[in-house]
Amino acid sequence: MLMALDVLSLARFQFAMTTVFHFFFVPFSIGMALVTAIMETMYVVKKNEQYQKMAKFWGKIFLLSFAVGVVTGLIQEFQFGMNWSDYSRFMGDIFGAPLAIEALLAFFMESTFIGLWMFTWDRFKPALHAAMIWFVWLGTTLSAIWILSANAFMQHPTGFAINEVTGRVKLVDFGAVIMNPQLWVEFPHVIFGAFTTAGFAVAGMAAWRLLKKDNVEFYHKSVRIGLIVGLISVVAAMGMGDLQTQFIIKDQPMKFAATEGIYKDTEDPAPWALVELIDTKDHKVTGNIEIPYLLSLLSYHKLNGAVKGMDTANKELHAKYDKQFGKDMNYYVPVKTLFWSFRVMAGGGMFLALVAVLGLWFSRKKKDTLLKQRWLLYVMGVTTFLPFIINSAGWFVTELGRYPWTVYGLFTIADSISPTTTAGQLLFTNIVYFLLFSVLGGVMIYYVKRTLRHGPDADLDENYGTSTDPFSKEAFQA
Amino acid sequence: MSGLQLLWFILIAVLFIGFFFLEGFDFGVGMATRLLAKNEDERDQLIATIGPHWDGNEVWLVTAGGAMFASFPMWYASLFSGFYILFFLVLVGLILRGVSFEFAGHAETAWGRSVWRWTLFIGSLMAPFILGMIFTAIIQPLPIDKAGNVFATLGNQVNLLTIVGGVAVTLLMLIHGLNFIRLKTTGSVRTRARALNAKLIWVLYAGLVVFAGLLFISTDFFTARPLSTGLIVVLLVIFAVLTHYSIAKDNELLSLIGSGVDLALVVVLIFNGLFPRVMIATNAANSILIQNASSSPLTLTIMTIVTAILLPIALAYFIWSYTVFHKRVPSKEG
Structure with a gap:
């Protein structure tokens, strides 16, 4: 048991834990900035105070998420140097x-404008004030492009050469790094995923309040805005996901075969497995429920075409890389995790779209019966958490499917680790991070719940100058 | 060493100077919430002075780290992995502090609020102290292997110089923060900040003497670069005196400039002493040099162009945000 606690496993666990936790807040914040900006812009255009109240109210929840996102993001920047110093040396010329x-x-943009947005409600004219939150949103979105360009390089290296002296990557074409085809299928998928997250989270949280018949007009409008943003985004995210699939079939056949749980090359046309029993030891599928033609359709957008299995992909990878990395490399990715993660993501996405369509249908202007559909409000409430799970599942497919590389075909995970880091250090930091995240996550959810309970008319002590009596009657009223 | 490499070595220093100056007073204000403020209203008043700015100020550290990764990957990799636990503690400090602003606003009980006010104080004390330790640890010879890995022992990280360095940076940031409070508040905290600084400045003088002495003993700064090191130390003293003078004359802006320049000089002193190395090895042959720690000329060129375009734009709205919030934060008592 103790043997399992080696430096590499601990460092990988730390990366997984810190990035997954960080990425609860990143897409939520990016999306919440958009939703808040839309609400405030509606206030500017329609001059209806209710939209300003909405922007202020949902903005509070956005700020909570942003705060946790910022501090957990710091960990990411330091972590590459701390735990993955040889990776940093290898990738520095591209990643930096x-x-x-x-x-x-x-x-700089998001942090400066968020300060301006928070503290100028009474000082800036509405249009100028709305511009502040749009700049925050722009900053968060631009940030996604740049960090994903580094990630895209790790998935599909472009615009580089190998330095013959050091063996590290060397930039030769910055344009090719930015125009990496992987980036331009990955970025839209991630960014629409972020908008999806906030759209359904807002709709879901508002639905909870509607179940309690609280501020009905306010939360009803919020549900509609959330669902509209959510529906457009989830459809776009699925479309972009489809483009990404087309790219991965050719670029990383091992990853694709694993997400579909295929060991042997399929017949033509290829059926799609809805569920599967996978025997990873003997490389066998022992049972499944299949839908004929569907995998060909998903893979090639037509009713024929076989799909390469993992066994073939494995042979190809050995043929390609054995000279450089040796015969003992294991190219099989964690197939069960990929298979099920993909189904959670894709199935979850479709479920979200369905919820949005139903919600928008029942709340249509002509015949609005949303409040009577308590079952639907309940489903929407529970759905609040689903986008977060979907986001993580998506990253499991992308990142675990990169195994055994940090930089695909160039550099392995085992070579990336810091030679100086010890298991003791990693164990200690893992425990502290875990405790810290538990507290931060718990407190954040608690404060979001309290904010929802207090409702849009409560004036939170956002400006620090107006501290309320903590023992006053109002403070204890739910 | 190419001109580009030198330029980026200087730019990294400039980014750290920006961080020390700006986040310096944020940390100082955070410390003052316990050392100066007497009640919750005063604490709120102090925190309001940095409310709109602290996040943007912290981006200077993020940018310095990112730029270091980009321009000197070998330095970034060796430094961050070599001082693993210290950087981890910096992170813990920054996390505790970073969430406190938002969380305190949501706390509903006096107890809950006090928890986040305390994490603000602890984080504001921890981060500068540990950063001061790291910056004074890297100017002493370290066990570095041929590949550039730093196998820092406990003694490399915790010794007299690093502790004095940590205290000095923390103290200087506290003085800087108090000067910022004098400039940005009205009422009782403003006058008390001045009185406290008038005392702290004497501690700073003593600290500077000890610090200079330890530099002489534990580093090669005075032997390798006696003239510039001596000059910077003299400037440190001059600007400390200027701060002292302007505290006495009650010139608040000049006080802030004085303490800020002193913080900048600490960074200059360290980078000047490191040059042309970035990490100093006990076996001089293994020292990591600017020359072979940097990215390729192409990466440095692209970054230079990008910085020349983006930094002025960022600075423009960054400065604008300070002009928007130029007013003093009034005290509750009126």
Whole structure:
């Protein structure tokens, strides 16, 4: 048991834990900035105070998420150097520039304008004030492009050469790094996923309040805005996901075969497995429920075409890389995790779209019966959490499917680790991070719940100058 | 060493100077919430002075780190992995502090609020102290192997110089923060900040003497670069005196400039002493040099162009946000 606690496993666990936790807040914040900006813009256009109240109210929840997102993001920047120093040395020439641009272009923008937005409600004219939150949103979105350009390089390296002296990557074409085809299928997918997250989270939280018949007009409008943003975004995210699939079939056949749980090459036309019993030891599928033609349709958008299995992909990878990395490399990715993660993501996405369509249908202007559909409000309430699970599932497919590389075909995870880091250090930091995240996550959810309970008319002590008596009667009223 | 490499070595220093100056007073204000403020209203008043700015100020650290990764990946990799636990503690400090602003506003009980006010104080004390330790640890010879890995022992990280360095940076940031409070508040905290600084400045003088002495003993700064090191130390003293003078004359802006320049000089002193190395090895052959720690000329060129375009734009709205919030934060008592 103790043997399992080696440096590499602990460092991988830490990366998984810190990025998954960080990425609860990133897409939520990016999306919430958009939703808040839309609400405030509606206030500017329609001059209806209710929209300003909405922007202020949902903005509070956005700010909570942003705060946790910022501090957990710091960990990411330090972590590459701390735990993955040999990766940093290998990737520095490529990774550094996007990261520095992200800071200069995006982080300065979001942090400065969020300060301006928070404290100028009474000072700026409505249109100028709305512009502040749009800049925050722009900053968060730009930030995604740059960090994903580094990630895209790790999935599909472009615009580089190998330095013959050091063996590390060397930038030769910055344009090719930015125009990486992987980036331009990955970025839209992630960014629409972020909008999806906030759209359904807002709709879901508002639905909870509607179940309690609380501020009906306010939350009803919020549900509609959330669902409209959510529906457009989830459809776009699925479309972009489809484009990404087309790219991965050719670029990383092992990853694709694993997400579909295929060991042997399929017949033509290929059926799609809805569920599967997978025997990873003997590389066998022992049972499944299949839908004929569907995999060909998903893969090639036509009713024929076989799909390469993992066994073939494995042979190809060995043929390609054995000279450099040796015969002992294991190219099989964690197939069960990929298979099920993909189904959670894709199935979850479709479920979200269905919820949005139903919600928008029942709340249509002509015949609005949303409040009577308590079952639907309940489903929407529970759905609040689903986008977060979907986001993580998506990253499991992308990142675990990269195994055994950090930089695909160039550099392995085992070579990336810091030679100086010890298991003791990692164990200690893992425990502290875990405790810290538990507290931060718990407190954040608690404060969001309290904010929802207090409702849009409660004036929170956002400006620090107007501290309320903590023992006053109002403070204890739910 | 190419001109580009030198330029980026200087730019990294400039980014750290920006961080020390700006986040310096944020940390100082955070410390003052316990050392100066007497009640919750005063604490709120102090925190309101940095409310709109602290996040943007922290981006200077993020940018410095990102730019270091980009321009000197070998330095970034060796430094962050070598001082693993210290950087981890910086992170813990920054996390505790970063969430406190938002969380305190949501706390509904006096107890809950006090928890987040305390994490603000602890984080504001922890981060500068540990950063001061790291910056004074890297100017002493370290066990570095041929590949550039730093196998820092406990003694490399915790010794007399790093502790004095940590205290000095923390103290300087506290003084800087108090000067910022004098400039940005009205009422009782404003006058008390001045009185406290008038005392703290004497501690700073003593600290500077000890710090200079330890630099002489534990580093090669005075032997390798006696003239510039001596000059910077003299400037440190001059600007400390200027701060002292302007505290006495009650010139608040000049006080802030004085303490800010002193913080900047600490960074200059360290980068000047490191040059042309970025990490100093006990075996001089293994020292990591600017020359072979940097990215390719192409990456540095692209970053130079990008920075030349983006930094002025960022600075423009960054400064604008300070002009928007130029007014003093009034005290509750009126």
